[in-house]
Amino acid sequence: MTKQRIAVDMDEVIADSIARFQEWYLRDYQLELTLDQLQGKSAYQAVALEHQPIIRDYVNQEGFFRDLPVIKDSQQVLRALSERYELFIATAAMEFPNCFRDKYDWLQQHFPFIPWSNYVFCGDKSILNADYLIDDNAFNFERFRGEGILFNAPHNIHETGYRRVHSWQEVGELLL
Template identity: 50%
Template structure:
């Protein structure tokens, strides 16, 4: 029997896709907000906008197309390519929160991460179903029932969350995973 590599599950939004930067630009363009870099880097955008503007973003997210236009997180392509030498890498996104996001997310992944096999892309809801050794995610709620080791990828909305395994960027992620 063939030896299998350990499995690495990787979230999409705010881990390999820069949703926050796109959303911030949308709020500025649509509603005229002006924030400092520190405001954006240390706060959830939801805390910085009026409730009705947050609701407008939710409606945009439910339409789904926005998920296909995010920029790639710096270093994520090279890091995942390198990590594939040691791990079976799966992209695991909680797409069921926004079902219309599935097609745009898949197209985005094929464009920016063509080296990830299509069969290694998992659209799910509850990530506890994942059978992986590691999960890199920006939301600690996905680690609650996950059987492997969760690694929190820093994002503006989680900077005050205390979690023992955290990385600030892809360079740190590769170092933590021993590559």
């Protein structure tokens, strides 16, 4: 039987990009960016108006995606999933062309059991032919042909249209 296929987003799903926003915001403004502030908002929307242009541009800066912390339990659960499913990593990298190499290297380092043949750097995720898409952005599910699974993140707490998981343990319970 053909294995079912799972596509998995990177930022805020397996890579902790919020940690980088917090780190750089502290560095540039000596201010904490708390998870409370981030509820229902993008990082740039959570800061003072005069800081927004700078925060918004962080993702385009050299090194933003380098050495991001790995989201808790994602390695262990994805390794288990890789035995039962075909796994693809699908990230909207086209928005940030400076990040290609950082994202590629990060995946090689932290998820060596997923071959590079299964990386997808794209823009519009409706191009993915997969059964499941685990992503923190619900708009990626709108034209997706499979089932969207919303990975809980501060910015998406008001989204109600899709099945939500709060952790990789919960993904494991759902799909293993």
